Amino acid sequence: MSERINHQWRLVSRPVGLLKDTDFKWTEEAVPALNDGQVLVRTLYLSLDPANRGWTNEGGSYKAEIPLGAVMEGGAVGVVEESKNPNFKVGDNVQGMIGWQEYFISDGTNINKLPVNPALPLTAYMALFGHIGMTAYFGLLDITNPQPGETLVVSTAAGAVGSLVGQIGKIKGCRVVGLAGSDEKCKWITEELGFDAAINYKTENIREALKKACPNGIDVYFENVGGETLDAVLSMINLGARISVCGMISMYNATKPVPGPYNIINILVKRARMQGFIVTDFMPRASEAIAALGQWYAEGKLKYRIDVVEGLKNAPASLNKLFEGANQGKLIIKVG
């Protein structure tokens, strides 16, 4: 057996603003022999998510910071190449926090075997199931409990999570308004995904456009951006509004303090609720989300699209696409 070489992106400096290639170092090392109980996973697809950026900061965000010198972390799907663990066999597809590298050695506790389903491509486990689908499902339904006839506004509506949130909102009977960063994206979410209205936040005045698109005010907001959009939404919330805070992407790259929303007093005046969440808190209920998402997908009520970039070498530059709005659908690096 020839020796396997593992190429990796390691974090070597704390990024300021957007990521630069020089924040990372492309390294290689030999893959060691497995010990008993271990599994060797070859990375197939790496998921790029806005949250990754926060982990590179001092202090981290949801989770501890990634130490300088360590392999950059990230969720991925891979295939078992060797196994000394009775729970995994060669050829099994698995998902886990594999990181920005070609090979990953697991003790079997931090990877999950994916079901064998020839009808679904592996990337569906990143774009529809997995953390993306769970985030949309629990972040919308558990945090905001949207009711038929209510108006739901979704930021980053053409993104991986936002596009699912809007479609789930439609399934629940809401009027759904999405904000996206191009006319093409706006067209996609209205014409393909069934959103009632879309706002191009790069070319339209967000406040004016929201007023037009939400004649009855805003009952539910799925927050992924922060900044000016949150402020505009807060100025229009109805009594008892719920805001699910999934992300605040406009702030992740900020190099100086960003003021919070001027209209925060409306949380008080409108007796509204604003709540942050992280999908991992809902993992004990993953099967509930997978069942619902799978059924809606089978019924043709949920669509997704993926944006696949070839080659692990492109990971740092590609992550920036998320903050520039340059991706179209779930951003995935094809590694294998």
Add this chain to the structure above:
Amino acid sequence: MSERINHQWRLVSRPVGLLKDTDFKWTEEAVPALNDGQVLVRTLYLSLDPANRGWTNEGGSYKAEIPLGAVMEGGAVGVVEESKNPNFKVGDNVQGMIGWQEYFISDGTNINKLPVNPALPLTAYMALFGHIGMTAYFGLLDITNPQPGETLVVSTAAGAVGSLVGQIGKIKGCRVVGLAGSDEKCKWITEELGFDAAINYKTENIREALKKACPNGIDVYFENVGGETLDAVLSMINLGARISVCGMISMYNATKPVPGPYNIINILVKRARMQGFIVTDFMPRASEAIAALGQWYAEGKLKYRIDVVEGLKNAPASLNKLFEGANQGKLIIKVG
């Protein structure tokens, strides 16, 4: 029967910043004869509350703006002077939105009869029961569900609501830290009310003082001020923190937009919840609060103090005391 004269404060201009006497006009009119079903109430005590200020703004706040020319609104306790309503008899004490005036004619639907309890002064219905006690009870317990051992921070801790919130927090087993605006107030809440620590927000650095007073971070925050204090608290919240937004007094008199908290992203990062409420939403459960507050009071676990100003004429200037932190305890105008 000699004709009764009703003196009133009418709102005649929209205040900018603190209230000025010229925003109001002192008027008088004869009290008309009662129709069948009506009750004539003579005002005894008028409650002054921070929320009153918001009602004078264009657009109002929780409730519709007070029209220019109308009698200024406010909760009060009064005594029935005449009655053509079988549910009320002369001498009954009642509570309701009587307004800044000496007499009030009700159809009986917007006033509540107070129980006869010689052991309690009438002002207790303003400082302990009534909307003050309900606000503290439901705003803390329902919105944040504080747990033993958690750290609760209370702003305006020597105020009518805040002082009860802190004491209820102690009853529930929390470490309670209060912010107040003078050394005397800080001494009162720690030595008399049993708060674990107090911070004089006028003389101390809030962030430094909070760090010292909350070595385990902040789990629950009872928000009455907004602005810098909210920001400092957000920088220290623990995972799963709850913020009950009762008021944002620092913003009520603002004459230009006030930026929101720079640390609002911690709502996301700490999976925290921030929720506004208004006490009237809880009125169907008033008896639950009254029973609990009454029992704790009887057991000596709840104390309150009142700051009584003599004379309805002093109402506008006295309301400003709340924003200057010049009151000591529940601010009440003695009218009768």
